[in-house]
Amino acid sequence: MNPVLAELHDKARAVLDPVHYDFFAGGVGDEIVLADNEAAFRRHALLPRVLRGKGNSAEFPVLISPTAFHKLAHPDGELATARAAEGTVLVSSMASTVPIADVVAAATGPVWFQLYLQPDPRVTEALVRRAEQAGCEALVVTVDSPVFGRHRRDIANEFHDLPSGLAAENMRDLAGVAGPRDIEMAAFSWQDVDRLRASTSLPVWLKGVLHPADAVLAVGHGVAGIFVSNHGGRQLDVVPAALDALPAVVKAVGGRVPLVLDGGVRSGGDIALALAMGASSVGIGRPVLWGLAADGEAGVHRVLGVLRDEFEHVLAMCGGELSHDMVVARC
Numbered sequence: 001m002n003p004v005l006a007e008l009h010d011k012a013r014a015v016l017d018p019v020h021y022d023f024f025a026g027g028v029g030d031e032i033v034l035a036d037n038e039a040a041f042r043r044h045a046l047l048p049r050v051l052r053g054k055g056n057s058a059e060f061p062v063l064i065s066p067t068a069f070h071k072l073a074h075p076d077g078e079l080a081t082a083r084a085a086e087g088t089v090l091v092s093s094m095a096s097t098v099p100i101a102d103v104v105a106a107a108t109g110p111v112w113f114q115l116y117l118q119p120d121p122r123v124t125e126a127l128v129r130r131a132e133q134a135g136c137e138a139l140v141v142t143v144d145s146p147v148f149g150r151h152r153r154d155i156a157n158e159f160h161d162l163p164s165g166l167a168a169e170n171m172r173d174l175a176g177v178a179g180p181r182d183i184e185m186a187a188f189s190w191q192d193v194d195r196l197r198a199s200t201s202l203p204v205w206l207k208g209v210l211h212p213a214d215a216v217l218a219v220g221h222g223v224a225g226i227f228v229s230n231h232g233g234r235q236l237d238v239v240p241a242a243l244d245a246l247p248a249v250v251k252a253v254g255g256r257v258p259l260v261l262d263g264g265v266r267s268g269g270d271i272a273l274a275l276a277m278g279a280s281s282v283g284i285g286r287p288v289l290w291g292l293a294a295d296g297e298a299g300v301h302r303v304l305g306v307l308r309d310e311f312e313h314v315l316a317m318c319g320g321e322l323s324h325d326m327v328v329a330r331c
Protein backbone atom coordinates (compact mmCIF):
# COMPACT_ATOMS: atom_id res chain seq x y z
CA MET A 1 0.00 0.00 0.00
CA ASN A 2 1.11 3.52 -0.69
CA PRO A 3 2.58 4.86 2.63
CA VAL A 4 0.47 8.03 2.51
CA LEU A 5 -2.68 5.91 2.28
CA ALA A 6 -1.40 3.79 5.19
CA GLU A 7 -0.76 6.95 7.24
CA LEU A 8 -4.26 8.30 6.51
CA HIS A 9 -5.77 4.92 7.41
CA ASP A 10 -3.90 4.95 10.76
CA LYS A 11 -5.07 8.49 11.48
CA ALA A 12 -8.66 7.61 10.54
CA ARG A 13 -8.57 4.62 12.89
CA ALA A 14 -7.32 6.86 15.68
CA VAL A 15 -9.93 9.62 15.26
CA LEU A 16 -13.05 7.63 14.39
CA ASP A 17 -15.52 6.23 16.90
CA PRO A 18 -14.44 2.54 16.92
CA VAL A 19 -17.98 1.45 15.97
CA HIS A 20 -17.95 3.69 12.91
CA TYR A 21 -14.39 2.63 12.05
CA ASP A 22 -15.59 -0.99 12.06
CA PHE A 23 -18.54 -0.09 9.82
CA PHE A 24 -16.18 1.45 7.27
CA ALA A 25 -13.37 -1.10 7.53
CA GLY A 26 -15.36 -4.29 7.91
CA GLY A 27 -16.53 -6.92 5.49
CA VAL A 28 -18.90 -9.84 5.38
CA GLY A 29 -18.36 -13.13 7.24
CA ASP A 30 -14.74 -14.03 7.99
CA GLU A 31 -13.56 -11.09 5.84
CA ILE A 32 -11.75 -13.48 3.48
CA VAL A 33 -12.81 -11.56 0.38
CA LEU A 34 -12.02 -8.25 2.03
CA ALA A 35 -8.39 -9.36 2.47
CA ASP A 36 -8.22 -11.14 -0.87
CA ASN A 37 -9.22 -8.04 -2.83
CA GLU A 38 -5.91 -6.46 -1.82
CA ALA A 39 -3.90 -9.71 -1.87
CA ALA A 40 -4.91 -10.44 -5.48
CA PHE A 41 -2.81 -7.50 -6.67
CA ARG A 42 0.26 -9.03 -4.98
CA ARG A 43 -0.24 -12.24 -7.02
CA HIS A 44 0.42 -10.39 -10.27
CA ALA A 45 3.33 -8.46 -11.72
CA LEU A 46 3.92 -6.22 -14.73
CA LEU A 47 6.60 -6.77 -17.36
CA PRO A 48 7.43 -3.24 -18.47
CA ARG A 49 8.11 -2.47 -22.13
CA VAL A 50 11.17 -0.38 -23.00
CA LEU A 51 12.27 2.03 -25.75
CA ARG A 52 8.78 3.01 -26.75
CA GLY A 53 9.45 6.72 -26.68
CA LYS A 54 6.26 7.29 -24.69
CA GLY A 55 5.69 8.93 -21.31
CA ASN A 56 2.77 9.16 -18.98
CA SER A 57 0.11 10.95 -20.98
CA ALA A 58 -2.90 8.85 -19.94
CA GLU A 59 -5.92 10.33 -18.14
CA PHE A 60 -6.23 9.55 -14.43
CA PRO A 61 -8.38 6.41 -14.61
CA VAL A 62 -9.85 6.51 -11.10
CA LEU A 63 -13.45 6.97 -9.93
CA ILE A 64 -14.62 7.45 -6.37
CA SER A 65 -16.84 4.46 -5.67
CA PRO A 66 -20.06 5.02 -3.73
CA THR A 67 -19.79 4.68 0.03
CA ALA A 68 -22.53 5.40 2.54
CA PHE A 69 -22.73 7.88 5.41
CA HIS A 70 -19.72 10.21 4.96
CA LYS A 71 -20.82 12.35 7.92
CA LEU A 72 -19.83 9.44 10.15
CA ALA A 73 -16.28 10.12 8.94
CA HIS A 74 -16.27 13.93 8.97
CA PRO A 75 -18.79 16.67 9.78
CA ASP A 76 -18.62 18.00 6.18
CA GLY A 77 -19.49 14.54 4.90
CA GLU A 78 -20.08 14.14 1.17
CA LEU A 79 -19.59 17.90 0.61
CA ALA A 80 -15.90 17.49 1.46
CA THR A 81 -15.60 14.45 -0.78
CA ALA A 82 -17.29 16.28 -3.66
CA ARG A 83 -15.04 19.33 -3.31
CA ALA A 84 -11.94 17.13 -3.29
CA ALA A 85 -12.94 15.04 -6.29
CA GLU A 86 -11.50 17.61 -8.77
CA GLY A 87 -12.44 16.23 -12.14
CA THR A 88 -12.52 12.62 -10.95
CA VAL A 89 -15.99 11.07 -11.31
CA LEU A 90 -17.67 10.91 -7.91
CA VAL A 91 -20.23 8.11 -7.67
CA SER A 92 -22.39 9.40 -4.86
CA SER A 93 -24.15 6.81 -2.70
CA MET A 94 -27.91 6.79 -2.48
CA ALA A 95 -27.18 6.42 1.27
CA SER A 96 -25.35 9.75 1.48
CA THR A 97 -25.78 11.96 4.53
CA VAL A 98 -26.00 15.03 2.25
CA PRO A 99 -28.78 15.36 -0.38
CA ILE A 100 -27.64 14.65 -3.93
CA ALA A 101 -28.46 18.21 -5.10
CA ASP A 102 -26.00 19.62 -2.54
CA VAL A 103 -23.35 17.02 -3.47
CA VAL A 104 -23.56 18.03 -7.14
CA ALA A 105 -23.52 21.74 -6.25
CA ALA A 106 -20.30 21.24 -4.25
CA ALA A 107 -18.61 19.01 -6.82
CA THR A 108 -15.85 20.14 -9.14
CA GLY A 109 -16.36 17.28 -11.58
CA PRO A 110 -19.02 14.86 -12.81
CA VAL A 111 -21.27 13.18 -10.24
CA TRP A 112 -22.99 9.88 -10.89
CA PHE A 113 -25.81 8.62 -8.66
CA GLN A 114 -25.61 5.13 -7.14
CA LEU A 115 -29.03 3.54 -6.84
CA TYR A 116 -30.45 0.55 -5.04
CA LEU A 117 -33.69 -0.26 -6.88
CA GLN A 118 -36.50 -0.10 -4.32
CA PRO A 119 -39.43 -2.53 -4.01
CA ASP A 120 -41.86 0.40 -4.34
CA PRO A 121 -41.32 1.59 -7.93
CA ARG A 122 -42.57 5.06 -6.99
CA VAL A 123 -39.59 5.43 -4.66
CA THR A 124 -37.13 4.39 -7.37
CA GLU A 125 -38.79 6.77 -9.82
CA ALA A 126 -38.59 9.68 -7.36
CA LEU A 127 -34.91 8.97 -6.67
CA VAL A 128 -34.13 8.92 -10.39
CA ARG A 129 -35.90 12.27 -10.87
CA ARG A 130 -33.95 13.67 -7.91
CA ALA A 131 -30.66 12.53 -9.45
CA GLU A 132 -31.60 13.95 -12.86
CA GLN A 133 -32.71 17.29 -11.45
CA ALA A 134 -29.54 17.55 -9.38
CA GLY A 135 -27.46 17.23 -12.56
CA CYS A 136 -26.04 13.72 -12.15
CA GLU A 137 -24.54 12.41 -15.37
CA ALA A 138 -25.19 8.67 -14.92
CA LEU A 139 -26.95 6.14 -12.72
CA VAL A 140 -25.00 3.26 -11.18
CA VAL A 141 -27.35 0.48 -10.11
CA THR A 142 -25.86 -1.79 -7.47
CA VAL A 143 -26.97 -5.33 -8.27
CA ASP A 144 -24.99 -7.41 -5.78
CA SER A 145 -27.26 -6.77 -2.80
CA PRO A 146 -30.55 -8.70 -2.92
CA VAL A 147 -30.18 -8.76 0.89
CA PHE A 148 -27.95 -6.83 3.28
CA GLY A 149 -24.47 -8.24 3.84
CA ARG A 150 -23.93 -9.73 7.29
CA HIS A 151 -21.10 -7.76 8.86
CA ARG A 152 -19.92 -9.46 12.05
CA ARG A 153 -18.29 -6.31 13.36
CA ASP A 154 -21.54 -4.32 13.06
CA ILE A 155 -23.52 -7.14 14.67
CA ALA A 156 -21.06 -7.36 17.59
CA ASN A 157 -21.11 -3.56 17.95
CA GLU A 158 -24.91 -3.47 17.71
CA PHE A 159 -24.54 -0.79 15.05
CA HIS A 160 -28.02 -0.57 13.54
CA ASP A 161 -28.81 3.14 13.33
CA LEU A 162 -27.17 6.41 12.45
CA PRO A 163 -26.52 8.79 15.35
CA SER A 164 -29.29 11.33 15.89
CA GLY A 165 -29.10 14.24 13.46
CA LEU A 166 -27.76 12.08 10.61
CA ALA A 167 -29.92 10.44 7.94
CA ALA A 168 -29.80 9.05 4.43
CA GLU A 169 -30.88 12.42 3.07
CA ASN A 170 -31.86 11.23 -0.40
CA MET A 171 -34.54 9.06 1.19
CA ARG A 172 -36.36 12.04 2.70
CA ASP A 173 -39.92 12.92 1.65
CA LEU A 174 -40.34 10.29 -1.08
CA ALA A 175 -43.57 8.86 -2.47
CA GLY A 176 -45.85 10.26 0.21
CA VAL A 177 -43.69 9.46 3.27
CA ALA A 178 -42.50 12.49 5.25
CA GLY A 179 -38.97 12.27 6.66
CA PRO A 180 -36.35 9.70 5.65
CA ARG A 181 -37.53 6.25 4.54
CA ASP A 182 -35.48 3.11 5.10
CA ILE A 183 -33.39 1.84 2.20
CA GLU A 184 -34.71 -1.62 1.34
CA MET A 185 -32.83 -4.45 -0.34
CA ALA A 186 -34.77 -6.82 -2.60
CA ALA A 187 -34.25 -9.20 -5.52
CA PHE A 188 -34.75 -7.64 -8.96
CA SER A 189 -34.56 -8.89 -12.54
CA TRP A 190 -33.28 -7.81 -15.94
CA GLN A 191 -36.79 -6.49 -16.68
CA ASP A 192 -36.29 -3.99 -13.85
CA VAL A 193 -33.08 -2.83 -15.54
CA ASP A 194 -35.01 -2.44 -18.82
CA ARG A 195 -37.74 -0.47 -17.04
CA LEU A 196 -35.18 1.79 -15.42
CA ARG A 197 -33.43 2.43 -18.74
CA ALA A 198 -36.76 3.27 -20.36
CA SER A 199 -37.55 5.73 -17.56
CA THR A 200 -34.47 7.93 -17.95
CA SER A 201 -32.17 9.37 -20.55
CA LEU A 202 -29.19 9.00 -18.19
CA PRO A 203 -26.68 6.25 -18.97
CA VAL A 204 -27.24 3.26 -16.68
CA TRP A 205 -24.25 1.32 -15.32
CA LEU A 206 -24.40 -1.86 -13.25
CA LYS A 207 -22.20 -2.31 -10.17
CA GLY A 208 -21.45 -5.67 -8.61
CA VAL A 209 -21.14 -8.01 -11.59
CA LEU A 210 -18.69 -10.93 -11.27
CA HIS A 211 -20.03 -13.67 -13.58
CA PRO A 212 -19.11 -13.27 -17.27
CA ALA A 213 -22.58 -14.47 -18.32
CA ASP A 214 -24.14 -11.61 -16.36
CA ALA A 215 -21.73 -9.19 -18.01
CA VAL A 216 -22.90 -10.41 -21.43
CA LEU A 217 -26.55 -10.03 -20.35
CA ALA A 218 -25.79 -6.53 -19.09
CA VAL A 219 -24.39 -5.55 -22.49
CA GLY A 220 -27.46 -7.07 -24.16
CA HIS A 221 -29.69 -4.99 -21.90
CA GLY A 222 -27.98 -1.83 -23.03
CA VAL A 223 -25.99 -0.79 -19.98
CA ALA A 224 -23.40 1.94 -20.44
CA GLY A 225 -20.75 0.13 -18.40
CA ILE A 226 -20.06 -2.36 -15.63
CA PHE A 227 -18.34 -2.22 -12.25
CA VAL A 228 -16.62 -5.58 -11.75
CA SER A 229 -16.96 -5.56 -7.99
CA ASN A 230 -17.70 -7.67 -4.94
CA HIS A 231 -18.75 -4.58 -2.98
CA GLY A 232 -15.38 -4.35 -1.23
CA GLY A 233 -15.88 -7.79 0.35
CA ARG A 234 -19.07 -6.70 2.11
CA GLN A 235 -21.73 -8.94 0.56
CA LEU A 236 -20.68 -12.58 0.08
CA ASP A 237 -17.52 -14.11 1.53
CA VAL A 238 -17.09 -16.95 -0.97
CA VAL A 239 -16.58 -14.91 -4.13
CA PRO A 240 -13.26 -14.28 -5.89
CA ALA A 241 -11.24 -11.15 -5.42
CA ALA A 242 -12.50 -8.48 -7.81
CA LEU A 243 -9.21 -8.57 -9.74
CA ASP A 244 -9.45 -12.35 -10.13
CA ALA A 245 -12.96 -12.02 -11.59
CA LEU A 246 -11.86 -9.39 -14.10
CA PRO A 247 -10.22 -11.45 -16.89
CA ALA A 248 -13.29 -13.58 -17.65
CA VAL A 249 -15.52 -10.50 -17.74
CA VAL A 250 -13.05 -8.69 -20.00
CA LYS A 251 -13.09 -11.66 -22.38
CA ALA A 252 -16.89 -11.98 -22.37
CA VAL A 253 -17.52 -8.27 -22.90
CA GLY A 254 -14.89 -7.92 -25.62
CA GLY A 255 -14.59 -4.15 -25.33
CA ARG A 256 -18.29 -3.44 -25.98
CA VAL A 257 -18.69 -1.39 -22.78
CA PRO A 258 -16.18 0.09 -20.31
CA LEU A 259 -15.34 -1.92 -17.20
CA VAL A 260 -14.49 -0.42 -13.81
CA LEU A 261 -12.46 -2.68 -11.51
CA ASP A 262 -13.52 -1.92 -7.94
CA GLY A 263 -12.08 -3.50 -4.78
CA GLY A 264 -8.68 -3.49 -3.09
CA VAL A 265 -7.01 -0.75 -5.17
CA ARG A 266 -4.41 0.86 -2.92
CA SER A 267 -1.57 2.13 -5.12
CA GLY A 268 -0.61 3.40 -8.54
CA GLY A 269 0.78 -0.05 -9.32
CA ASP A 270 -2.62 -1.60 -8.52
CA ILE A 271 -4.28 0.83 -10.93
CA ALA A 272 -1.76 -0.08 -13.64
CA LEU A 273 -2.30 -3.82 -13.11
CA ALA A 274 -6.08 -3.48 -13.37
CA LEU A 275 -5.76 -1.48 -16.58
CA ALA A 276 -3.27 -3.94 -18.07
CA MET A 277 -5.76 -6.72 -17.30
CA GLY A 278 -8.46 -4.96 -19.27
CA ALA A 279 -10.22 -2.53 -16.93
CA SER A 280 -10.99 0.90 -18.38
CA SER A 281 -10.63 2.48 -14.93
CA VAL A 282 -10.73 1.60 -11.24
CA GLY A 283 -13.01 2.56 -8.35
CA ILE A 284 -11.74 3.30 -4.85
CA GLY A 285 -13.86 3.02 -1.71
CA ARG A 286 -12.17 2.86 1.70
CA PRO A 287 -9.07 4.97 0.91
CA VAL A 288 -11.41 7.94 0.33
CA LEU A 289 -13.10 7.30 3.68
CA TRP A 290 -9.71 7.20 5.43
CA GLY A 291 -8.68 10.48 3.83
CA LEU A 292 -12.02 12.04 4.74
CA ALA A 293 -11.88 10.90 8.37
CA ALA A 294 -8.23 11.91 8.76
CA ASP A 295 -8.44 15.39 7.26
CA GLY A 296 -11.75 16.15 5.52
CA GLU A 297 -11.54 17.61 2.02
CA ALA A 298 -7.72 17.91 2.22
CA GLY A 299 -7.43 14.23 3.16
CA VAL A 300 -9.49 13.06 0.18
CA HIS A 301 -7.51 15.42 -2.03
CA ARG A 302 -4.32 13.85 -0.75
CA VAL A 303 -5.55 10.32 -1.47
CA LEU A 304 -6.35 11.22 -5.07
CA GLY A 305 -3.09 13.14 -5.42
CA VAL A 306 -0.81 10.32 -4.31
CA LEU A 307 -2.63 7.78 -6.47
CA ARG A 308 -2.41 10.09 -9.48
CA ASP A 309 1.29 10.75 -8.92
CA GLU A 310 2.11 7.08 -8.36
CA PHE A 311 0.09 5.90 -11.36
CA GLU A 312 1.79 8.40 -13.67
CA HIS A 313 5.18 7.23 -12.43
CA VAL A 314 4.34 3.55 -12.95
CA LEU A 315 2.94 4.28 -16.40
CA ALA A 316 6.09 6.14 -17.43
CA MET A 317 8.18 3.21 -16.16
CA CYS A 318 6.06 0.83 -18.25
CA GLY A 319 6.61 2.70 -21.51
CA GLY A 320 3.39 4.72 -21.45
CA GLU A 321 1.04 1.88 -22.38
CA LEU A 322 -0.45 -1.07 -20.56
CA SER A 323 -1.60 -4.28 -22.19
CA HIS A 324 -2.54 -7.79 -21.22
CA ASP A 325 0.73 -9.36 -22.47
CA MET A 326 2.57 -7.36 -19.78
CA VAL A 327 0.80 -9.18 -16.91
CA VAL A 328 2.51 -12.22 -15.36
CA ALA A 329 1.91 -14.27 -12.23
CA ARG A 330 4.21 -13.36 -9.34
CA CYS A 331 6.17 -16.47 -8.39
Ligand SMILES: Cc1cc2nc3c(=O)[nH]c(=O)nc-3n(C[C@H](O)[C@H](O)[C@H](O)COP(=O)(O)O)c2cc1C
Pocket residue numbers: 023024025037065066067068093094095114142207229230231232233234262263264265283284285286287
Ligand atom coordinates in the same frame (compact mmCIF):
# COMPACT_ATOMS: atom_id res chain seq x y z
C1 LIG B 1 -18.35 1.80 4.36
C2 LIG B 1 -18.74 1.39 2.96
C3 LIG B 1 -19.98 1.77 2.47
C4 LIG B 1 -20.35 1.41 1.18
N1 LIG B 1 -21.53 1.86 0.71
C5 LIG B 1 -21.90 1.53 -0.55
C6 LIG B 1 -23.11 2.04 -1.10
O1 LIG B 1 -23.83 2.80 -0.47
N2 LIG B 1 -23.44 1.63 -2.34
C7 LIG B 1 -22.65 0.78 -3.09
O2 LIG B 1 -23.00 0.44 -4.20
N3 LIG B 1 -21.48 0.33 -2.60
C8 LIG B 1 -21.09 0.69 -1.37
N4 LIG B 1 -19.89 0.27 -0.89
C9 LIG B 1 -18.99 -0.51 -1.76
C10 LIG B 1 -18.05 0.44 -2.53
O3 LIG B 1 -18.77 1.14 -3.51
C11 LIG B 1 -16.93 -0.30 -3.25
O4 LIG B 1 -17.49 -1.33 -4.02
C12 LIG B 1 -15.87 -0.88 -2.31
O5 LIG B 1 -15.65 -0.06 -1.20
C13 LIG B 1 -14.57 -1.06 -3.09
O6 LIG B 1 -13.61 -1.66 -2.32
P1 LIG B 1 -12.44 -0.89 -1.54
O7 LIG B 1 -13.08 -0.29 -0.34
O8 LIG B 1 -11.48 -1.99 -1.25
O9 LIG B 1 -11.86 0.15 -2.47
C14 LIG B 1 -19.48 0.63 0.39
C15 LIG B 1 -18.24 0.25 0.88
C16 LIG B 1 -17.86 0.64 2.15
C17 LIG B 1 -16.50 0.24 2.65
Ligand SMILES: CCCCCCC(=O)C(=O)O
Pocket residue numbers: 068095183231234
Ligand atom coordinates in the same frame (compact mmCIF):
# COMPACT_ATOMS: atom_id res chain seq x y z
C1 LIG C 1 -29.18 0.96 5.72
C2 LIG C 1 -28.62 1.49 4.44
C3 LIG C 1 -27.43 0.74 4.01
C4 LIG C 1 -26.86 1.33 2.80
C5 LIG C 1 -25.91 0.37 2.16
C6 LIG C 1 -24.52 0.79 2.30
C7 LIG C 1 -23.63 -0.25 1.68
O1 LIG C 1 -23.79 -0.57 0.53
C8 LIG C 1 -22.58 -0.82 2.46
O2 LIG C 1 -21.80 -1.62 1.90
O3 LIG C 1 -22.48 -0.50 3.66
